[in-house]
Amino acid sequence: MAIHGFYIKVNGIKIYCETNNGPDDGNVIICLHTAGRENRQYHDMMEILQDKYKMISFDMPAHGKSWPLPGNKVINNYVDYGKFVWSVIEELGVKDPIVIGCSMGGNIVYHIAQEYPVKAICSMQGADYTPTINEDILELLNHPYVNPQHSHLEFSECLIGKATTQERKDFILWGVLSEIGITKQGDLTQYNGFDVRDKMDQIKCPVLVVHGLDDKIATGEMAEQTISRLTNCENLVYKPIPDYGHFILVENPELVSEYLDEFIRTL
Numbered sequence: 001m002a003i004h005g006f007y008i009k010v011n012g013i014k015i016y017c018e019t020n021n022g023p024d025d026g027n028v029i030i031c032l033h034t035a036g037r038e039n040r041q042y043h044d045m046m047e048i049l050q051d052k053y054k055m056i057s058f059d060m061p062a063h064g065k066s067w068p069l070p071g072n073k074v075i076n077n078y079v080d081y082g083k084f085v086w087s088v089i090e091e092l093g094v095k096d097p098i099v100i101g102c103s104m105g106g107n108i109v110y111h112i113a114q115e116y117p118v119k120a121i122c123s124m125q126g127a128d129y130t131p132t133i134n135e136d137i138l139e140l141l142n143h144p145y146v147n148p149q150h151s152h153l154e155f156s157e158c159l160i161g162k163a164t165t166q167e168r169k170d171f172i173l174w175g176v177l178s179e180i181g182i183t184k185q186g187d188l189t190q191y192n193g194f195d196v197r198d199k200m201d202q203i204k205c206p207v208l209v210v211h212g213l214d215d216k217i218a219t220g221e222m223a224e225q226t227i228s229r230l231t232n233c234e235n236l237v238y239k240p241i242p243d244y245g246h247f248i249l250v251e252n253p254e255l256v257s258e259y260l261d262e263f264i265r266t267l
Contacts, residue, residue: 002050003043005065010084010091015058016065017092020046022054027119027264030089030097031057032105034125034247035187036179038064041102044253045260052261058088062183074186078194082111089116098264101126102249103218104187107194110226113207114199120206120267122260124248125215127222128200128229133192141185148181161214161244164251172247200229208237208263210256212244237263 005018018039029049031042039057046055061075061084062068075081085108089097096119101109106126113121140146156176160169207230211223220240230236239259244251 003046008088008091010087013061013069014067015061015088015091017056017058017088018042018046019054019056020050022050022052024054027053027098027267028094029053029055029260029264030085030092030094030099031055032085032099032101032108033057033060033063034103034105035191036063036184037175038066038178040064041175041247041250045249045257048253048257049261053264056092056094060084062180062186068183072182074183076186076189078108078111078190078196081190082108082115085112086116098122098267100124100260103246104191106218107191110200110203111194111196113203113205114196118205120208120264121203122208122210122263123226124210124256125212125218125246126209126226127194127218128197128226129195130191130218130222131193131195132217133188135192138185138189138192141188142181146181148184149177149179152176152179152184156246159214159216159246161212161248161251163214163243164245164247168250172250197229200226201231203230203233205233206235206237206263206267207233208239208260210239210241210248210259212241212246212248212251214243214245215248217246235266 038059042057059066098120100122102124106123109121213220
Protein backbone atom coordinates (compact mmCIF):
# COMPACT_ATOMS: atom_id res chain seq x y z
CA MET A 1 0.00 0.00 0.00
CA ALA A 2 1.18 3.52 -0.82
CA ILE A 3 -0.19 5.16 2.33
CA HIS A 4 2.36 6.23 4.94
CA GLY A 5 1.76 7.80 8.35
CA PHE A 6 3.75 10.42 10.23
CA TYR A 7 3.41 12.92 13.07
CA ILE A 8 3.80 16.69 13.09
CA LYS A 9 3.51 19.10 16.02
CA VAL A 10 0.92 21.86 15.64
CA ASN A 11 0.45 24.47 18.37
CA GLY A 12 2.27 22.08 20.69
CA ILE A 13 -0.05 19.14 19.88
CA LYS A 14 1.02 15.90 18.21
CA ILE A 15 -1.08 15.47 15.06
CA TYR A 16 -1.17 12.22 13.10
CA CYS A 17 -1.10 12.53 9.30
CA GLU A 18 -1.13 10.12 6.37
CA THR A 19 -0.12 10.63 2.75
CA ASN A 20 -0.42 8.59 -0.41
CA ASN A 21 2.99 9.88 -1.59
CA GLY A 22 1.50 11.20 -4.81
CA PRO A 23 3.40 13.44 -7.23
CA ASP A 24 5.30 16.37 -5.68
CA ASP A 25 4.98 18.60 -8.74
CA GLY A 26 1.22 19.12 -8.79
CA ASN A 27 -1.81 19.94 -6.70
CA VAL A 28 -1.86 18.92 -3.04
CA ILE A 29 -5.19 17.81 -1.57
CA ILE A 30 -5.82 18.24 2.17
CA CYS A 31 -8.52 15.86 3.46
CA LEU A 32 -10.82 16.53 6.45
CA HIS A 33 -12.73 13.69 8.12
CA THR A 34 -16.29 13.54 9.42
CA ALA A 35 -17.43 14.26 13.00
CA GLY A 36 -15.97 11.91 15.58
CA ARG A 37 -13.96 9.87 13.08
CA GLU A 38 -10.43 9.92 11.68
CA ASN A 39 -8.38 9.95 8.52
CA ARG A 40 -8.76 6.28 7.56
CA GLN A 41 -11.97 7.34 5.83
CA TYR A 42 -9.78 8.59 2.96
CA HIS A 43 -7.76 5.42 2.34
CA ASP A 44 -9.73 4.30 -0.71
CA MET A 45 -9.66 7.73 -2.35
CA MET A 46 -5.97 8.14 -1.58
CA GLU A 47 -5.16 4.86 -3.28
CA ILE A 48 -7.41 5.53 -6.29
CA LEU A 49 -5.77 8.93 -6.91
CA GLN A 50 -2.21 8.13 -5.80
CA ASP A 51 -0.71 8.40 -9.30
CA LYS A 52 -2.35 11.77 -9.94
CA TYR A 53 -2.32 13.82 -6.74
CA LYS A 54 -0.53 14.04 -3.44
CA MET A 55 -3.18 13.72 -0.74
CA ILE A 56 -2.65 14.34 2.97
CA SER A 57 -5.29 13.42 5.52
CA PHE A 58 -4.95 13.98 9.25
CA ASP A 59 -6.70 13.34 12.55
CA MET A 60 -7.97 16.51 14.18
CA PRO A 61 -7.06 16.95 17.89
CA ALA A 62 -8.65 14.25 20.11
CA HIS A 63 -9.47 12.12 17.07
CA GLY A 64 -7.85 8.86 16.02
CA LYS A 65 -4.11 8.92 16.74
CA SER A 66 -3.84 12.67 17.44
CA TRP A 67 -3.44 14.10 20.91
CA PRO A 68 -6.23 16.24 22.46
CA LEU A 69 -5.87 19.88 23.46
CA PRO A 70 -4.11 20.53 26.80
CA GLY A 71 -6.17 19.30 29.75
CA ASN A 72 -7.89 16.72 27.51
CA LYS A 73 -10.01 19.43 25.94
CA VAL A 74 -11.59 19.37 22.48
CA ILE A 75 -12.48 21.98 19.86
CA ASN A 76 -16.20 22.84 19.95
CA ASN A 77 -16.62 25.81 17.59
CA TYR A 78 -16.01 26.16 13.88
CA VAL A 79 -13.80 29.27 14.06
CA ASP A 80 -11.22 27.52 16.24
CA TYR A 81 -11.65 24.41 14.11
CA GLY A 82 -10.82 26.34 10.95
CA LYS A 83 -7.82 27.99 12.61
CA PHE A 84 -6.43 24.63 13.61
CA VAL A 85 -6.91 23.15 10.14
CA TRP A 86 -5.03 26.07 8.65
CA SER A 87 -2.25 25.72 11.24
CA VAL A 88 -1.84 22.09 10.13
CA ILE A 89 -1.65 23.17 6.49
CA GLU A 90 0.99 25.78 7.34
CA GLU A 91 3.01 23.27 9.36
CA LEU A 92 2.89 20.88 6.40
CA GLY A 93 4.25 23.68 4.20
CA VAL A 94 1.47 23.33 1.63
CA LYS A 95 0.81 26.39 -0.54
CA ASP A 96 -2.45 26.88 -2.47
CA PRO A 97 -4.06 23.68 -1.13
CA ILE A 98 -7.18 22.06 -2.46
CA VAL A 99 -9.13 21.35 0.74
CA ILE A 100 -11.79 18.65 0.75
CA GLY A 101 -14.03 17.47 3.56
CA CYS A 102 -17.11 15.45 4.36
CA SER A 103 -19.96 16.21 6.81
CA MET A 104 -18.33 18.37 9.49
CA GLY A 105 -15.34 18.59 7.16
CA GLY A 106 -17.70 19.42 4.29
CA ASN A 107 -18.99 22.36 6.31
CA ILE A 108 -15.66 23.74 7.41
CA VAL A 109 -14.25 23.97 3.87
CA TYR A 110 -16.72 26.81 3.23
CA HIS A 111 -15.44 28.71 6.27
CA ILE A 112 -11.84 28.04 5.25
CA ALA A 113 -12.50 29.34 1.72
CA GLN A 114 -13.94 32.52 3.26
CA GLU A 115 -10.96 33.14 5.53
CA TYR A 116 -7.84 31.54 4.03
CA PRO A 117 -6.03 31.41 0.64
CA VAL A 118 -7.04 28.05 -0.87
CA LYS A 119 -6.81 27.05 -4.53
CA ALA A 120 -10.18 25.26 -4.45
CA ILE A 121 -12.50 23.35 -2.14
CA CYS A 122 -14.67 20.25 -2.34
CA SER A 123 -17.60 19.91 0.04
CA MET A 124 -19.08 16.44 0.53
CA GLN A 125 -22.31 16.27 2.57
CA GLY A 126 -21.66 19.82 3.71
CA ALA A 127 -23.77 22.95 4.09
CA ASP A 128 -23.34 26.52 5.26
CA TYR A 129 -25.95 26.17 8.05
CA THR A 130 -26.56 22.97 10.05
CA PRO A 131 -28.65 23.45 13.22
CA THR A 132 -29.75 19.81 13.07
CA ILE A 133 -28.71 18.21 16.39
CA ASN A 134 -31.05 18.20 19.40
CA GLU A 135 -29.48 19.87 22.46
CA ASP A 136 -30.47 16.95 24.71
CA ILE A 137 -28.59 14.57 22.40
CA LEU A 138 -25.52 16.78 22.58
CA GLU A 139 -25.59 16.70 26.39
CA LEU A 140 -25.93 12.91 26.49
CA LEU A 141 -22.93 12.34 24.20
CA ASN A 142 -20.62 12.80 27.19
CA HIS A 143 -22.79 11.49 30.03
CA PRO A 144 -21.55 8.82 32.50
CA TYR A 145 -24.71 6.72 32.01
CA VAL A 146 -24.70 6.80 28.20
CA ASN A 147 -22.50 4.82 25.83
CA PRO A 148 -22.23 7.08 22.74
CA GLN A 149 -20.87 4.28 20.56
CA HIS A 150 -24.00 2.20 20.98
CA SER A 151 -26.52 5.01 21.34
CA HIS A 152 -25.39 6.50 18.00
CA LEU A 153 -25.00 3.27 16.07
CA GLU A 154 -28.51 3.19 14.60
CA PHE A 155 -28.43 6.94 13.96
CA SER A 156 -25.29 6.61 11.84
CA GLU A 157 -26.64 3.52 10.10
CA CYS A 158 -29.77 5.39 8.96
CA LEU A 159 -27.56 7.95 7.21
CA ILE A 160 -25.88 5.36 4.96
CA GLY A 161 -27.17 5.10 1.40
CA LYS A 162 -29.10 2.07 0.18
CA ALA A 163 -26.53 1.20 -2.51
CA THR A 164 -23.57 1.00 -0.09
CA THR A 165 -21.89 -2.42 0.09
CA GLN A 166 -21.95 -4.36 3.36
CA GLU A 167 -18.16 -4.18 3.66
CA ARG A 168 -18.18 -0.40 3.51
CA LYS A 169 -21.19 -0.19 5.78
CA ASP A 170 -19.32 -2.33 8.34
CA PHE A 171 -16.35 0.04 8.21
CA ILE A 172 -18.59 3.07 8.77
CA LEU A 173 -20.26 1.42 11.77
CA TRP A 174 -16.89 0.36 13.18
CA GLY A 175 -16.05 4.05 13.11
CA VAL A 176 -19.01 4.70 15.40
CA LEU A 177 -17.81 2.04 17.83
CA SER A 178 -14.39 3.71 17.88
CA GLU A 179 -15.64 7.19 18.79
CA ILE A 180 -14.89 9.10 22.01
CA GLY A 181 -17.88 10.75 23.70
CA ILE A 182 -16.29 14.10 24.54
CA THR A 183 -14.80 14.34 21.05
CA LYS A 184 -18.10 13.63 19.30
CA GLN A 185 -19.83 16.10 21.60
CA GLY A 186 -17.37 18.83 20.63
CA ASP A 187 -17.71 18.05 16.93
CA LEU A 188 -21.50 18.04 16.91
CA THR A 189 -21.62 21.18 19.06
CA GLN A 190 -19.63 23.07 16.45
CA TYR A 191 -21.64 21.37 13.67
CA ASN A 192 -24.89 22.49 15.33
CA GLY A 193 -23.61 26.05 15.64
CA PHE A 194 -22.21 26.21 12.11
CA ASP A 195 -23.58 29.21 10.21
CA VAL A 196 -21.51 30.98 7.56
CA ARG A 197 -24.40 32.01 5.30
CA ASP A 198 -23.59 35.71 5.53
CA LYS A 199 -20.12 35.23 4.00
CA MET A 200 -20.87 32.77 1.22
CA ASP A 201 -20.67 35.53 -1.38
CA GLN A 202 -17.03 36.07 -0.33
CA ILE A 203 -15.98 32.67 -1.68
CA LYS A 204 -14.30 33.22 -5.05
CA CYS A 205 -12.25 30.04 -5.48
CA PRO A 206 -13.57 27.07 -7.51
CA VAL A 207 -16.03 24.89 -5.55
CA LEU A 208 -17.00 21.26 -6.09
CA VAL A 209 -20.08 20.03 -4.23
CA VAL A 210 -20.55 16.25 -4.08
CA HIS A 211 -23.71 15.13 -2.32
CA GLY A 212 -25.19 11.72 -1.60
CA LEU A 213 -28.94 12.18 -1.77
CA ASP A 214 -29.86 9.40 0.69
CA ASP A 215 -28.50 11.57 3.53
CA LYS A 216 -31.19 12.34 6.13
CA ILE A 217 -29.25 14.91 8.13
CA ALA A 218 -27.42 16.88 5.41
CA THR A 219 -30.10 16.78 2.76
CA GLY A 220 -29.94 17.55 -0.93
CA GLU A 221 -32.17 20.56 -0.26
CA MET A 222 -29.60 21.92 2.22
CA ALA A 223 -26.86 21.47 -0.38
CA GLU A 224 -28.91 23.33 -2.98
CA GLN A 225 -29.67 26.18 -0.58
CA THR A 226 -25.96 26.45 0.17
CA ILE A 227 -25.09 26.47 -3.54
CA SER A 228 -27.61 29.29 -4.12
CA ARG A 229 -25.50 31.52 -1.86
CA LEU A 230 -22.26 30.84 -3.77
CA THR A 231 -22.84 33.84 -6.01
CA ASN A 232 -19.23 34.90 -6.68
CA CYS A 233 -17.12 31.74 -6.97
CA GLU A 234 -15.35 31.47 -10.32
CA ASN A 235 -16.30 27.85 -10.98
CA LEU A 236 -19.09 25.90 -9.29
CA VAL A 237 -19.73 22.22 -9.97
CA TYR A 238 -22.55 20.26 -8.31
CA LYS A 239 -22.58 16.46 -8.42
CA PRO A 240 -25.63 14.89 -6.70
CA ILE A 241 -25.35 11.12 -6.24
CA PRO A 242 -28.56 9.09 -5.77
CA ASP A 243 -28.71 6.00 -3.51
CA TYR A 244 -25.66 7.00 -1.43
CA GLY A 245 -25.60 8.92 1.82
CA HIS A 246 -23.78 10.85 4.53
CA PHE A 247 -20.45 9.02 4.35
CA ILE A 248 -20.10 9.38 0.58
CA LEU A 249 -16.28 9.34 0.63
CA VAL A 250 -16.44 5.80 2.10
CA GLU A 251 -19.68 4.66 0.44
CA ASN A 252 -18.59 5.40 -3.14
CA PRO A 253 -14.94 6.54 -3.26
CA GLU A 254 -14.64 5.54 -6.92
CA LEU A 255 -17.27 8.01 -8.12
CA VAL A 256 -16.16 10.76 -5.75
CA SER A 257 -12.57 10.34 -6.97
CA GLU A 258 -13.74 10.53 -10.58
CA TYR A 259 -15.63 13.76 -9.94
CA LEU A 260 -12.72 15.25 -7.96
CA ASP A 261 -10.24 14.39 -10.73
CA GLU A 262 -12.49 15.96 -13.39
CA PHE A 263 -12.84 19.09 -11.26
CA ILE A 264 -9.12 19.50 -10.54
CA ARG A 265 -8.23 19.15 -14.23
CA THR A 266 -10.27 22.30 -14.90
CA LEU A 267 -8.30 24.42 -12.43
